[in-house]
Amino acid sequence: MKTLDSDERRGFGRPTWLEVDLARIRGNYRVIRGMVPSKARILCVVKDDAYGHGAKRVATVLQEEGADWFALSTLDEALELRSAGIVGHMLVFGSVPAEGVRAAIEQDIALSVPGDGAASEFASVVPAGKRLKVHLKVDTGMGRNGVLSDEAPIVLRALNDMRRLRIEGIYSHFSCADSDESYSSMQLRRFEKVLHQATVEGIRPPIAHLSNSAGILMIKSAMFDGVRPGLLLYGCSPIEGVPIEGLRPAMSLKTRLVGFKTVPPGYGISYGRTYLTYRPTVVGVLPVGYADGYSRMLSNKSSVLVRGKRVPVIGRVTMDQTMIDLTEVPGVACGEEVVLMGESGDQRITAGDLGSLAQTISYEILCIVGKLVPRTYRDRVGTEVA
Ligand SMILES: *Cc1c(COP(=O)(O)O)cnc(C)c1O
Secondary structure: OOOOOOOOOHHHHOOOEEEEEEHHHHHHHHHHHHHHHOOOOOOOOOHHHHHHOHHHHHHHHHOOOOOOOEEEEEEHHHHHHHHHHOOOOEEEOOOOOOHHHHHHOOOOOEEEEEEEHHHHHHHHHHOOOOOOOEEEEEEEEOOOOOEEEEOOHHHHHHHHHOOEEEEEEEEOOOOOOOOOHHHHHHHHHHHHHHHHHHHHHHOOOEEEEEEHHHHHHHOOHHHHEEEEEHHHHOOOOOOOOOOOOOOOEEEEEEEEEEEEEOOOOOOOOOOOEEHHHOEEEEEEEOOOOHOOOHHHOOOOOOEEEEEEEEEEEEEEOOOOOEOOOOOOOOOOOOOEEEEEEEEEOEEOOHHHHHHHHHOHHHHHHHHHHOOOOOOEEEOOOOOOOO
């Protein structure tokens, strides 16, 4: 048998793909720019491969739009963006091992410190004559990482004495900006108190930031020196069921019909026979399943779009195949494009729609698209104004 060269091995996967419309990400960025005061920095949250959209491509177009701040979960992600030519400021939210400090300094990447323990560990490995940029993470009520706000002033003083660190920022994170205004106000007051104390002592870091996407929309007085939008950049609403004027979803998930046949009434569809046909039914087969990120939770619940029409998913979603009821859409053929998430005619299915059917949130729907699903990109610079 002859060995295949790499070209011959390509192109025979499932006809299921993810489309990212970069022009929409540009448009969403401009909409956000219009929502926040011009002096407030926009820390574009492109962590976790830009919520599944592809961090390099997304950061590159944002940079073209003038974005100069990027936030990531890990140092590796930040280093990856640096080598892809992203020159703006960068902040890593997550924990970084002390071994990463040298690379962070060399590549001018700021790290988060959740307390003075982590800070002194970092400081101890900073090479002589260098300084590491850090942002102090304050827990004002999220209950995740960060120093409790009561202790924050003491920690800030300690950090300020560490000559190997440059305290560039201080930040906190809302736990329910989308749903609980009074709790968010309490978080805001705690953060303001820390900043006030720091100002009095003359150690207020230059960049204070608090708001995520929901905070930007709901708590206008929390912009400080910068905001950290993630979901808004991708065109989704952080508030369930509330569309945001001007934002357009950048991600679509599409596939093609690979088979169909008519089965009689009373015929069981897919594993477990959870769907029984009630009439002669044209059953379509889609080459997509939960391994691709189309959740099994969507079994018998979601619909897909075929030629601008909504068509129900019937039976269980399997690992790599899903069945639909095509009885009401005459004349379709194999190869027909099917939209799992996105738009067709005047119909649309959003990540939020799929999230509520799958008992999760839009964020997870965006992030779980499988590794085997090829990403395709569209970008019409300057066109598509929201
Ligand atoms: C992920 C994240 C964000 C962005 O959240 P969105 O709701 O997507 O805007 C902001 N700040 C921190 C600390 C985060 O972890």
